[in-house]
Amino acid sequence: GNSVTQMEGPVTLSEEAFLTINCTYTATGYPSLFWYVQYPGEGLQLLLKATKADDKGSNKGFEATYRKETTSFHLEKGSVQVSDSAVYFCALRGGGGADGLTFGKGTHLIIQP
Amino acid sequence: DGGITQSPKYLFRKEGQNVTLSCEQNLNHDAMYWYRQDPGQGLRLIYYSQIVNDFQKGDIAEGYSVSREKKESFPLTVTSAQKNPTAFYLCASSRVTGAVSSYEQYFGPGTRLTVT
Numbered sequence: 001g002n003s004v005t006q007m008e009g010p011v012t013l014s015e016e017a018f019l020t021i022n023c024t025y026t027a028t029g030y031p032s033l034f035w036y037v038q039y040p041g042e043g044l045q046l047l048l049k050a051t052k053a054d055d056k057g058s059n060k061g062f063e064a065t066y067r068k069e070t071t072s073f074h075l076e077k078g079s080v081q082v083s084d085s086a087v088y089f090c091a092l093r094g095g096g097g098a099d100g101l102t103f104g105k106g107t108h109l110i111i112q113p
Numbered sequence: 114d115g116g117i118t119q120s121p122k123y124l125f126r127k128e129g130q131n132v133t134l135s136c137e138q139n140l141n142h143d144a145m146y147w148y149r150q151d152p153g154q155g156l157r158l159i160y161y162s163q164i165v166n167d168f169q170k171g172d173i174a175e176g177y178s179v180s181r182e183k184k185e186s187f188p189l190t191v192t193s194a195q196k197n198p199t200a201f202y203l204c205a206s207s208r209v210t211g212a213v214s215s216y217e218q219y220f221g222p223g224t225r226l227t228v229t
Binding site: 004032034036041042043044045046049089093099100101103104105106 | 117119146148153154155156157158161169171203205216217218219220221222223225
């Protein structure tokens with residue numbers, strides 16, 4: 001079956017530091033990959049996505065590249081802000097049907113001023 | 114504005130009672146989903162529906178039931194058979210025509226259910 005593994009948190013960084021959150025996946029076929037962000041007490045918001053190998057998703061300074069050879073979709077940002085503090089989820093959706101997303105367990109990011 | 118609404122935001126029930134969580138969307142999406150979120154566990158799929166009057170079990174359907182009588186609505190009932198019902202419940206929706214796997218899911222704000 002499908003699975004997503006992402007780095008354990010919490011990850012604590014200082015403002016303006018470089019961010020990497022690792023995500024690797026196991027899936028059959030050619031899944032689409034997503035990063036979602038969740039602020040305290042709220043639902044999930046889509047941050048970015050990539051639908052085929054070598055695609056780069058980007059949004060609000062965050063980037064992630066779909067690497068089929070390493071089955072990875074690492075999230076990066078060059079300079080984080082306090083407002084980036086949240087929980088980040090890597091997810092995949094398999095090809096073929098309208099079934100649900102498979103999520104990683106989430107990484108809690110804390111940015112200190 | 115289009116979106117997904119879930120009500121109420123907080124819900125408290127006594128053990129042994131069934132409780133129904135509401136989910137409504139005005140995005141004109143065919144597919145709707147229910148997930149459960151527990152601390153440190155990520156999200157797990159409970160049920161999903163691709164079309165009115167049809168739904169499928171997800172990974173953790175035991176103790177839950179759903180209905181899909183209207184395209185806009187997908188209520189979830191947490192029954193007394195669910196052993197650990199206290200959790201944060203999230204509803205989502207998605208398109209289903211075309212390149213389905215590339216479509217993201219849109220999430221509601223969630224309902225936090227506490228059963229004592």
